[in-house]
Amino acid sequence: MSSTPIIEVRHITKRFKGLTAVKDVSFSIKEGAITGMIGPNGAGKSTTFNMICGYYPPTEGRIFFRGQDITDKKAYDYTKMKIARTFQIMKPLKNLSVLENVVASCYFGHAAAKNEREARERAMDVLQFTGLYEKRHILSKDMGTPDQKRLEMARALATKPELLFLDENMAGLNPAETEAAIELIRSINKSGVTIFLIEHIMQAVVSLCEEVIVLHHGEKIAEGTPEQVMNDPMVMEVYLGKKEASNHA
Ligand SMILES: Nc1ncnc2c1ncn2[C@@H]1O[C@H](COP(=O)(O)OP(=O)(O)O)[C@@H](O)[C@H]1O
Ligand SMILES: [Mg+2]
Secondary structure, three states: OOOOOOEEEEEEEEEEOOEEEEEEEEEEEOOOOEEEEEOOOOOOHHHHHHHHOOOOOOOEEEEEEOOEEOOOOOHHHHHHOOEEEOOOOOOOOOOOEHHHHHHHHOOOOOOOOOOHHHHHHHHHHHHHHOOOHHHOOOEHHHOOHHHHHHHHHHHHHOOOOOEEEEEOOOOOOOHHHHHHHHHHHHHHHHOOOEEEEEOOEHHHHHHHOOEEEEEEOOEEEEEEOHHHHHOOHHHHHHHOOOOOOOOEO
């Protein structure tokens, strides 16, 4: 494991017309780890995520991937850099089966499949790994939220990423489904994929993340281990509101 962070964000700011959504935020993401970002609604989490994923550039500041400046790279370049993401709003190809969705993703990125056989073989592996194999012939639009979220992960994994971004991948899941999602994320990480996730469910953040970054009103107010940030007076006061509010972000 190298000591150069896989991602380093230096002083990024994003302004939308009059509104400053993210203000002078800096942090880094450790190679091999699971890093989380939390904060109340409107804190600027998705905006930060979108800048790091190349969805749109920061108004100010720079972003580095393994030491290389990628601030001006487009989302398209990212799969080539072995970076994949899921969206908070799921975007499957609705009228294709689960299998076809994953097969389609196998043709993207640095490890794009060279033929149908290779794509299908990899898709089958990914479906087994994500627990969707039995549902491979269902149309993606006919699946419930938990499976749609799994499909998002399966599609991301089909591009063989080394870095995976997850934006609120557990929103809307019940406790058992959340536990299953936590296990899946842990096994993805164990297979060698660095993970950066935005998550509202504290239990997930605490159990998965080595480091957590806390945003509030577009600014970073704390970072550290889950324990450190949960005990940070600023986080307790400004973000959690009250001391006992430790179950929910
Ligand atoms: N494309 C956009 N245009 C204008 N305002 C935006 C846009 N995206 C986000 N915002 C605003 O930026 C702020 C941060 O939003 P967001 O990053 O989505 O927060 P979070 O993901 O933490 O809930 C909010 O006030 C939101 O309304
Ligand atoms: Mg968001």
